[in-house]
Amino acid sequence: MTTATAKRSFVRLPREQRMREIEAAAREVFSQRGYDAASMTDIAKRAGVSEGSIYKFYTNKRDLLLTVIRTWYQSMIDEFMEKLSGVEGTRAQLQTVIWQHLKSIKANPDLCRLFFLEVRSADDYFDSDLFHLNRDYTHVLMDIIQGGIDRGEIRPDISIPLVRDMVFGGIEHRVSGFLVNRGDFDHDETANQLTDMVMAGMAAPAKTPNGLEALVERLERVADRFDGPGGGEG
Amino acid sequence: MTTATAKRSFVRLPREQRMREIEAAAREVFSQRGYDAASMTDIAKRAGVSEGSIYKFYTNKRDLLLTVIRTWYQSMIDEFMEKLSGVEGTRAQLQTVIWQHLKSIKANPDLCRLFFLEVRSADDYFDSDLFHLNRDYTHVLMDIIQGGIDRGEIRPDISIPLVRDMVFGGIEHRVSGFLVNRGDFDHDETANQLTDMVMAGMAAPAKTPNGLEALVERLERVADRFDGPGGGEG
DNA sequence: GATATTAGTGAATTTAATTTACCTAGTCTA
DNA sequence: TAGACTAGGTAAATTAAATTCACTAATATC
Secondary structure, eight states: OOTOOOOOOOOOHHHHHHHHHHHHHHHHHHHHHHHTOOOOHHHHHHHHHHHHHHHHHHHHHHHHHHHHHHHHHHHHHHHHHHHHTOOOHHHHHHHHHHHHHHHHHHHHHHHHHHIIIITTTTTTTHHHHHHHHHHHHHHHHHHHHHHHHTTTTTTTTTTTTHHHHHHHHHHHHHHHHHTTTTTTEEEEEEEEHHHHHHHHHHHHOOOTTHHHHHHHHHHHHHHHHHTTTTOOOO | OOOTTTTOOOOOHHHHHHHHHEEEEEHHHHHHHOTTOOOOHHHHHTTTTTTHHHHOOOOOHHHHHHHHHHHHHHHHHHHHHHHHHTTTHHHHHHHHHHHHHHHHHHHHHHHHHHIIIIISSTTGGGGGGGHHHHHHHHHHHHHHHHHHHTSSOOOOOOOOOHHHHHHHHHHHTTTHHHHTTOOOOOOHHHHHHHHHHHHHHHHHOOOTTTTHHHHHHHHHHHOOOOOSSSOOOO
16 A cells, blocks of 8 residues: 555666666567567666666667677677687588587577668668678688688688688578478578588599609509610600 | 639549559558658659548558559560570570669669569468569579570589579679679670689589690500500500 | 458557656755 | 755646548539
């Protein structure tokens, strides 16, 4: 029985803590409903705060979304970098990149979708910090390919950005059904097939099998001994 | 000088014609501003009709968008099919598919973007007629690859859907900057590089290692010098 | 010429983001 | 420790845009 004259009272939290709570709520609501269908009312309610409060910390709904995505994306990249360190060899590294990427999608399809649809396709994306994060991320793959070229395993005339686009674009297409809750994809099988396909497409043209040429030359020298000087080349 | 008591009057058009006018206006506004920023007021104004009229023909804004996209997509596919007919050979066909696809993107980047962002990523896409159109379209590429397998030009163990995903996904990534008005892409160069890469990745394994045949011929010439039976191994 | 049908209208309604005017818990300072 | 200042917090007001509604008026048909 609250008296009619009871003063309205509330808990006041430090800025950082309140922001974390709002972002956690926003992440849930955005994930469950998508950007458009998520209402600020829902988010405020779940965060246990009034709608107006959200605007104390974020300029608008989109700013809140970007903050949520940024946090997730950064942690994803951190994990990615850690897993990749220590892997040696072009093929194994490529396989790891692809595998990890697929794993992130499996782990957070809703956030991936938000990133693809709402963030990456916006006009201001190319000026955003998320663009730079993404750039660093995909650059890892390009460095791996460059390494393969340096070691002679990969054709030097290949277009590295094209390979990047085929890998990440191919993955995106492949998982598109999964991202909208239609069907699934086999994580390991996809990674293996994709790695095989890309490695085959990039492979340096086969030289003659190792050492075979030298062996034939020795044979020819043997033959020379039999027919003396002058016999031979035509 | 209209009198104050002039009856309000308007032109009444047959359903089909009015719909075509509204769709033309919608296509312009959606293209210029994108789905969210396009307002029904804008579209109505450009079509020379009141807002309420639009709802006589389309259940809502999204329905109008889908109608616009459907018309464009169908005409694009018609053109595509026509250009492809008469092209022979796995490589040439693949090249044509890729080239035509890039051409469509160059011709209507705004509608492509709407298709990618607003149509293909919606929950109901997989039940829509646009999905089936798209399915037929991408199936053309898969048939080409199957033909290549049948003729022994392509490894039979390749995953055809994966190739489809890498081609269309790769293209989409490659042109993503262009689609948001950042930079351009070289139409022919992209088509050629992509075709090369895919063909190399799918190529049937060479029967004999490259150059081995020539070496064997040299060996045969060596053997010829002995010109007779009894040349034993040493 | 009466009548049914459907194009056409524009104002009213609804829904959701954002603004605004105002409150109050905590902190700093004279 | 009172007073003032800052910043978290609120709820109601405003705005903007899609959608609905009640109504008007061409056109076709009987």
